[in-house]
Amino acid sequence: MSRFEPSRRGFLAGMGALGAGVALGGCATATTPSGGAAQKGGAVTLQSDLSSPLAEKAMKSLVAAYNKQSTYTVKLNTVAATTYQPLLPTYLTSANPPDIYTWYAGSDANHYSARGLLLDVSKVWSSLGNYPTALKTLSTDASGKQIFVPTDYYWWGVFYRKSQFKKWGLSEPTTWAEFLKVCQTIKAKGVIPIGLGAGTGTAWVASAWFDYFDIRINGAEYHRGLLAGQHKFTDPQVVKVFDAWKQVLPYFDPNGTAVSWQEASNQLLQGETGMLLTGTFFADAVPAGSLDDLDFFKFPVLDPSVPDVEEAPTDGLFASSHTGNSAAVMDFMSWMTTPTAQNMWTQTSSGTVIPANPQATSPATPLVQKGKAMLAAAADLTQFFNRDSTDALQNTADTALVDFIQNPGRLDSILSTWQSQAEKVWNS
C-alpha cells in the first residue's frame, strides 16, 4: 500500500491546484439569476409540446399570423411531447427560461405557481369576461391570481370505426353489461376488442381507464379527494375500481403496454383493434381523412346512481415569472384567446378540439358536435389524472397501472406500493 502513497499525496496536491477554480467564485447553488435581465427587445419564446405533425403545422401558422399583426415577435420552439414533460421543471427553474409554454390547467400548474415560477396573468383575464367561470376557477392558483390562459379543451371517449361496428352488427353500448357484450362479440370475430397505447413514454393513457372507473363508480368528489391524498389507494373503493377493470382486462390488447398511443390509434384505424379509449388528440397523429369512419361513445355507466362526469382536459398557455418581456407575453396570450386565433387553430389542426372562447366557432363536424354535447350534459368535469393532481403523482400511477395490467393478480401489493409512493409525493 505504501507504494500508492505518492499518488494519494498527489491527489491532495491536486486539490490545492483547484484553488484556481474556487477563485472563480461561482457556486452551483447560488439562486440569484444571472444579471443583465435578458433584454430580448420585442421577442419572446413560445415553448410548445404540440409536436404531432398536424398540430405543429397549425401552431406554426398561428404564430406566423400573430407575428404579422403585432409589434412583438414570438419565436416558436417545438419540443417532442415525450421530451417536453420531463423537461418542463428544468425549463421553468432555469435562470433564463423560455417565456411562454403550452401546458394545461390544474393543480400541477398551481404547484409551479406556489414555487413562484409562473407569471401572474390576471391582466389577460380582465378582458376575458365571456369565458366561463369554471375555466377561470381552473386557471386560478391557491393565492387567487390567474396563472393560466385556456385556449381549448377536448374530451375522452371510446372511439371505434363505424364500418366495423356495422359489419359486426353492433351498436353503441351505454351500460357496463352492454359494453361487456360488445367486447365478447368483437373477440368472437377474431379482433382484439380494446386497444391500449400505454407503452414507454405514453404510459399515462392507462390512467384514463382508472379515472373513468373511479368517477363512474365512486364519483368525482371521491376521485378528487383520492388524488389530493384524502383517501388511500388501498381503500375498498379503489379495489372496486380494479375489480371492474379486471372484468375487461381479458379484452385488452396484450401488447397494450408495449405500444405508444400513436401506434394504438393506428391499430384502431387498421382494424386490428375494435375500440380505443382516447382523447381527441390522437387525431393529430393519424393520416388526414381517416377520421371519417370514426365515431365514439361515452364511457359506459357502471352505477346509475352516480351522476355522469366526463374528462374534459383544458389546454392553454402559462408563462414564466422570470420572463424579460411580460408585455409581449400578455399580448400574445390575449391574442390567443380571441375568436380569430382560436378559429384559426381549430381549422388548421385536426379540428377535434373545442375552443375555450364561447364566441369562437367549434368545428361543425358531427364528431365535435357530439363531444361538445356530451360535455355540456355532464354533471361535472374532471381534467385528467395528472391535471387533477401532479405530474409526480402521475408517475406513481403509471407504475401501478402498467403493473396491474400486466399482473392483475398482484393487485394488493401494487396498491400498497402505490399508496406508499403517493405518500412520498404528497409529503414532499
Added chain:
Amino acid sequence: MAATTPGPNAVPSARPSAMSSAARPAPRRGPGRSLRTAGFHTGAILLSAVWFLPIALILIISLRSTDDVLGHGLNALPHSFHPGNYASAWTGGGMEHALVNSAVIAVPSVALTLLLASMAAFALSRYEIPLRRTLILVMLGGNLLPPQILLVPVAKLSQVFGVYDTLTTLIVVEVGFGLGFYVFVLQGFMRSIPAEIQQAALIDGAGPFQIYWRIVLPLTRPALAALGALAFTWIFNDLLWPITVLITESKMPVTPALLTLQGQFVSYWNVIAAGSVIAAVPTVAVFLRFQRHFISGLNLGAVK
C-alpha cells in the same frame, strides 16, 4: 455519455491498423486446408451477417412508406420504395439543423481539445515540471469521473454565470471533460520522441514554443490524427452533455435531436429508421476515411 474512454493503462503507440489485411502471409497448411478455409469463411460470413442484419433491416424500413409498414408490418418485404422518409427526418424531424449544430460543436471541440491537450502533454513530457506525475494523474482522474456527478452542478453553474443553453458552454464542457485522457495519451506518445531531436533544436536556439510547434507537434501527428478521429465520434455521438446544458430545441446536436424525432414521429418506424441512418452517416464516413487512425486510436490505450 457514449464516449468510450480507453483505460488508464495507455501505452503510446500508433500501430498500423489491426484491420488492415496486408500482413504476414498465412502459414502453409497440410491437406484439408481448403476445407478448413471454406469452413472459416462460412462461419465468418454468418457472423458478419448476424452483425449486419439489424443495419440491413433498418435500411430497408427507412425506405418503406408509412402505409406499407402499417399495412404489411415491420418484417414484410418492402412493397414500396419511399425515400421521402429521409426528407421527413431531414426537414420535418430537424436532422438538417441538428447536423449543422453537431458540426459547430464537434469541430471546435476536437480542435481545442487537441491543441490544449498537446500543449499540456508537451510541457509535462518534455520538461521537468514540478509535480508532473501528480498533475497527469489529477487530469486523468477528472476524465474518469462519471459524468453524473457533474450534471447538476454544470447545469446550475452555467445558469448562475448566464451561459446556460449556449453552444459555447457545451464546447467548453466537452473539451474540459475529455482533456485528461488526451493529455495522458499524448504525453506518453511524446515521451517516446528521442531527446536528441529536442537537444539539437535547443542548440539551434529554438525556444519551447518553437520546439513544440515545429518539432514535437509534427512528430505527434499520428497520435493526433487517431485521437482526433476518436474525439470526433465521441463528441458527435454524445447525448448526456447536450441534454444537460442545452434546452432550446433548435440548438440541439444530432443525438438528442434523434430522440426528439422519435418523440415526434412516434410509431412512424420508417422515419425513425431514416433519422437513425442520417445520425450514423457522419461517424461512419469519418470511420471509413480515417479507419486506420481510428483503430490505432482505440489501441492507443491497449497495445503493450
Added chain:
Amino acid sequence: MSVASTQAHPAGAATAGGLGVRGSRGPRRDRRFKPFGPSPLLIAFVVVPLLIESVAVFWPAIQGVYISLTHWNGVNPPTFAGLDNYRRMFDDPVFRKALENTAIWLVLFGTVSAAGGLGCAMFLQRERRGIAVYRAALFLPVVFSLTATALMWQTLYQPRGLANGLLSAIGLGSWQHAWLADPRTALYAQILPALWREIGYVMVLYLAGLKGIDPALHEAAKVDGASAWQQFRNVTLPQLRSVNAVVLSVIVIDSLRSFDVVWSLTQGGPYNSSQLLSTYMYQTAFVNTDFGYGCALAVVIFVLAFGVIVSYLIRAFKETD
C-alpha cells in the same frame, strides 16, 4: 511507481510505430530531459488546460458532493441536510433495484463483451482474404451513437418486429414477447444492443493484443505438444494480461455510462424494472427536480466507478513493480 513510468515501461511489443522510432525498445529507463526547466510559457501550457478542466470538471464535482448534502429543488435556496439523502437510499426500493440492475449490467455486459470480443478476435485473428470485411462488419456498430443504436433495436423489438418475427419463423412463436415492455426482459433486451456495439470494440483491442504475441511462443508450445486449449490457456491468455486490464476498465467505464441506451428506450421502465443508477440519477435530478438526492445518487456512482478504477490502478502498480 507512477502511472507515467508504468506506461513507459517497454513491455512486450511496444513500438512508437508511427514515428519510425524504436527508442523505446532499449533497456534505457529514464528518458526525461533534465536540462530544460519550466519557463512561464510552459507553465501556461499546463495551467490553461488544467484551469479549463477545473472549471468544467473539478469545481462542479466538488459542488456535486456539496449539493448531495442538501435538500434542494432548484428554486428555493438549498437547506443543509447532512447525510439525509444517503440515509434515504436505504429504504428506497427504486434505488435498490437500480443498484441491482447496474450490477447485473456490469457483470453480464462485462463478461459477454470480453468473452465475445476475445472469441471474435481469435476467430478473425489470421490475416487472410476477406478478413478486413468481416472485421469491419463487426466493428461498424462501434461508430454509431448509443442512441442511434438503441432506436434501431427498438424497431426490432416492436411486438411485430424482427425479434418476434425470427422467433416465429424458427418455430418458437410461443417465445414472442413485448421485449421492452415486459419487466422481466426489458433490462436484458437493452443490454443486447449495448453488447452488439461493444463486442466489435473489444475485438479490436484483443486483435492488437494477439498481434503483439511473439509467434515463437506458440511454436515452442506446439513443439512441446501442447493442445490448442493448452496453448490458449498457457500462452495466449497470460500474454494478453495487460490487454485484459484495459478491456476491463473500458467495459467498466462504458457500462457505467450506459445511460444513453436506457434513456432512449425505456427511461428505466416499465415500473422501474430497467432502472440503472445513471438513469435514476438523471430522473431524480432533472425530472423530479430533487437535486440533493440526485447528486447523492451521483456520488454513489462516482464511488462505484472510482472503486473499480482505483483497485485496478493499485493492481497495475503492483504488477509493474
